[in-house]
Amino acid sequence: xxxxxxxxxxxxxxxxxxxxxxxxxxxxxxxxxxxxxxxxxxxxxxxxxxxxxxxxxxxxxxxxxxxxxxxxxxxxxxxxxxxxxxxxxxxxxxxxxxxxxxxxxxxxxxxxxxxxxxxxxxxxxxxxxxxxxxxxxxxxxxxxxxxxxxxxxxxxxxxxxxxxxxxxxxxxxxxxxxxxxxxxxxxxxxxxxxxxxxxxxxxxxxxxxxxxxxxxxxxxxxxxxxxxxxxxxxxxxxxxxxxxxxxxxxxxxxxxxxxxxxxxxxxxxxxxxxxxxxxx
Amino acid sequence: xxxxxxxxxxxxxxxxxxxxxxxxxxxxxxxxxxxxxxxxxxxxxxxxxxxxxxxxxxxxxxxxxxxxxxxxxxxxxxxxxxxxxxxxxxxxxxxxxxxxxxxxxxxxxxxxxxxxxxxxxxxxxxxxxxxxxxxxxxxxxxxxxxxxxxxxxxxxxxxxxxxxxxxxxxxxxxxxxxxxxxxxxxxxxxxxxxxxxxxxxxxxxxxxxxxxxxxxxxxxxxxxxxxxxxxxxxxxxxxxxxxxxxxxxxxxxxxxxxxxxxxxxxxxxxxxxxxxxxxxxxxxxxxxxxxxxxxxxxxxxxxxxxxxxxxxxxxxxxxxxxxxxxxxxxxxxxxxxxxxxxxxxxxxxxxxxxxxxxxxxxxxxxxxxxxxxxxxxxxxxxxxxxxxxxxxxxxxxxxxxxxxxxxxxxxxxxxxxxxxxxxxxxxxx
Numbered sequence: 001x002x003x004x005x006x007x008x009x010x011x012x013x014x015x016x017x018x019x020x021x022x023x024x025x026x027x028x029x030x031x032x033x034x035x036x037x038x039x040x041x042x043x044x045x046x047x048x049x050x051x052x053x054x055x056x057x058x059x060x061x062x063x064x065x066x067x068x069x070x071x072x073x074x075x076x077x078x079x080x081x082x083x084x085x086x087x088x089x090x091x092x093x094x095x096x097x098x099x100x101x102x103x104x105x106x107x108x109x110x111x112x113x114x115x116x117x118x119x120x121x122x123x124x125x126x127x128x129x130x131x132x133x134x135x136x137x138x139x140x141x142x143x144x145x146x147x148x149x150x151x152x153x154x155x156x157x158x159x160x161x162x163x164x165x166x167x168x169x170x171x172x173x174x175x176x177x178x179x180x181x182x183x184x185x186x187x188x189x190x191x192x193x194x195x196x197x198x199x200x201x202x203x204x205x206x207x208x209x210x211x212x213x214x215x216x217x218x219x220x221x222x223x224x225x226x227x228x229x230x231x232x233x234x235x236x237x238x239x240x241x242x243x244x245x246x247x248x249x250x251x252x253x254x255x256x257x258x259x260x261x262x263x264x265x266x267x268x269x270x271x272x273x274x275x276x277x278x279x280x
Numbered sequence: 281x282x283x284x285x286x287x288x289x290x291x292x293x294x295x296x297x298x299x300x301x302x303x304x305x306x307x308x309x310x311x312x313x314x315x316x317x318x319x320x321x322x323x324x325x326x327x328x329x330x331x332x333x334x335x336x337x338x339x340x341x342x343x344x345x346x347x348x349x350x351x352x353x354x355x356x357x358x359x360x361x362x363x364x365x366x367x368x369x370x371x372x373x374x375x376x377x378x379x380x381x382x383x384x385x386x387x388x389x390x391x392x393x394x395x396x397x398x399x400x401x402x403x404x405x406x407x408x409x410x411x412x413x414x415x416x417x418x419x420x421x422x423x424x425x426x427x428x429x430x431x432x433x434x435x436x437x438x439x440x441x442x443x444x445x446x447x448x449x450x451x452x453x454x455x456x457x458x459x460x461x462x463x464x465x466x467x468x469x470x471x472x473x474x475x476x477x478x479x480x481x482x483x484x485x486x487x488x489x490x491x492x493x494x495x496x497x498x499x500x501x502x503x504x505x506x507x508x509x510x511x512x513x514x515x516x517x518x519x520x521x522x523x524x525x526x527x528x529x530x531x532x533x534x535x536x537x538x539x540x541x542x543x544x545x546x547x548x549x550x551x552x553x554x555x556x557x558x559x560x561x562x563x564x565x566x567x568x569x570x571x572x573x574x575x576x577x578x579x580x581x582x583x584x585x586x587x588x589x590x591x592x593x594x595x596x597x598x599x600x601x602x603x604x605x606x607x608x609x610x611x612x613x614x615x616x617x618x619x620x621x622x623x624x625x626x627x628x629x630x631x632x633x634x635x636x637x638x639x640x641x642x643x644x645x646x647x648x649x650x651x652x653x654x655x656x657x658x659x660x661x662x663x664x665x666x667x668x669x670x671x672x673x674x675x676x677x678x679x680x681x682x683x684x685x686x687x688x689x690x691x692x693x694x695x696x697x698x699x700x701x702x703x704x705x706x707x708x709x
Contacts, residue, residue: 128358141364219358219359222310223342234348234351
């Protein structure tokens with residue numbers, strides 16, 4: 001990333017390049033500071049929350065306390081089931097919808113597409129009461145399905161994939177058709193592989209959104225067996241009894257670790273996919 | 281013949297079904313609570329509910345942890361509008377008007393059947409019932425209630441040459457004590473502030489205390505009028521702001537609710553105001569002897585009540601409401617109210633709960649727990665209005681603007697008053 005910042009176009013000589021590198025590091029440090037603080041407090045006992053001492057004894061006690069404060073193993077499982085369900089459904093629904101919008105002509109297409117776009121303007125929270133009523137009438141309150149139901153289709157996903165599919169050259173489509181491929185086969189063999197970076201980027205955005213979502217899951221679920229990680233983390237917000245930053249930090253680190261690791265693993269593809277999307 | 285037989289069989293079947301339904305008629309109810317105070321308190325609630333279920337085998341309670349206070353309110357309103365409310369929920373005392381306006385709670389009076397029920401409800405301290413009464417009805421049962429207390433660091437008092445056993449008794453003494461207690465290092469940076477009061481989360485709650493000490497209220501008891509721009513309120517906010525800006529004995533700017541006790545425990549503030557709910561935590565964590573007293577006065581003593589009450593939902597099925605009332609009566613009984621107070625640090629809300637053997641033994645061992653009771657004669661109801669979240673926002677923003685020095689107290693409170701009048705206009709008839 002630093003290399004990208006210090007690109008040869010911008011830096012004409014060594015001095016300005018060095019300056020840019022220093023600047024980049026400064027910005028990165030500023031950005032990372034809250035995270036570094038979380039790591040610091042998570043691994044140290046309470047007295048080092050505000051006292052910095054490089055040789056302060058490192059402890060894992062905060063993690064142990066946090067882990068035992070709430071059934072996190074169950075919450076991890078619930079979150080995992082939730083995001084798997086949402087992501088799988090979003091990928092299928094959005095792909096099919098985007099394909100139809102991008103490559104087929106049918107009556108009312110423009111109006112339908114506008115209706116999809118209108119959804120982008122509405123905050124999901126504004127529909128909470130309606131969604132709850134729907135979930136209740138289906139008898140789904142306090143289930144993982146209810147948590148995912150409002151998100152099974154995504155206007156953003158449809159829009160993003162439609163734009164990507166539109167950029168696929170018609171020649172590729174025609175070539176596949178001449179080879180005798182049907183519409184579904186064309187979708188799976190031509191469009192989906194070409195949109196892979198977009199799928200990865202969208203998948204990460206979607207997963208991190210649902211990993212962090214709090215209000216709707218909190219409202220629609222009641223029991224430990226359905227609640228996700230974010231609700232479990234809430235147990236630590238205790239303004240009446242004083243806040244134990246160490247334990248909160250440990251819990252936050254613990255629950256966001258899979259996301260962080262996922263991002264580190266996919267970082268190259270993630271950044272590249274956005275850059276490529278930009279070039280197009 | 282066949283028809284008759286069939287008819288008889290179905291009749292029999294129906295009777296059988298009704299009987300079995302009646303015999304296994306266990307009432308199941310949802311109870312939302314926002315005990316936003318960490319693991320141990322959740323366990324205390326669950327333990328109490330377990331004992332309730334043992335005593336009432338025909339009732340099953342699903343205790344649902346429902347997030348913070350505002351989140352609990354959204355969850356309850358959402359579920360109520362969808363026609364699936366919990367039978368009972370714990371929500372803040374000042375949510376009463378909102379809940380009445382939304383028409384989602386049932387008056388407690390509807391459930392008072394016996395003389396014993398009435399005596400039970402009459403047994404609460406009047407101060408903790410003020411925020412439950414509206415329109416001649418009682419809408420809530422006091423549960424986890426608190427008030428503000430004044431804490432000081434006895435070691436810091438000794439170091440400053442003050443008597444560690446006596447805290448400041450009025451505003452002038454706060455200034456005098458705090459001036460002595462403000463400690464600077466060689467380069468002039470303050471290492472210990474004399475006094476602190478929190479100005480996030482619920483700034484209006486703290487201002488309410490100063491205003492009461494200056495002989496003023498922030499609003500009336502109908503929940504439709506605010507008095508933000510009264511000279512006494514302006515003076516009260518001016519005093520608060522002066523501690524930081526004029527006397528320079530309070531950390532300037534906005535002080536976070538959660539870091540305020542932390543500053544005290546770390547020795548960066550010698551005297552603080554915070555909720556009585558923090559007493560147990562401060563006692564257990566402080567590495568120095570602490571002093572605790574009721575709030576210092578000015579024209580008079582005064583402090584607001586705070587905390588949450590139990591509400592029974594209007595649209596829950598009747599048998600669930602009855603069961604919920606039983607649960608409320610159980611949780612706020614003399615014994616349990618006293619036990620709840622001992623275990624959590626919330627204020628016991630019934631006079632008789634202060635007289636149980638367990639409470640007497642506890643007070644003997646930890647006398648500071650009795651300080652909040654000394655404040656009972658000076659308590660005022662927590663400031664609450666219709667559409668309370670928006671009105672609160674107006675006054676909270678004004679307080680913070682004055683504390684950071686971007687507006688004068690008079691100007692900020694006048695603007696807040698206008699805003700509140702605009703919000704409350706629809707309710708004023």
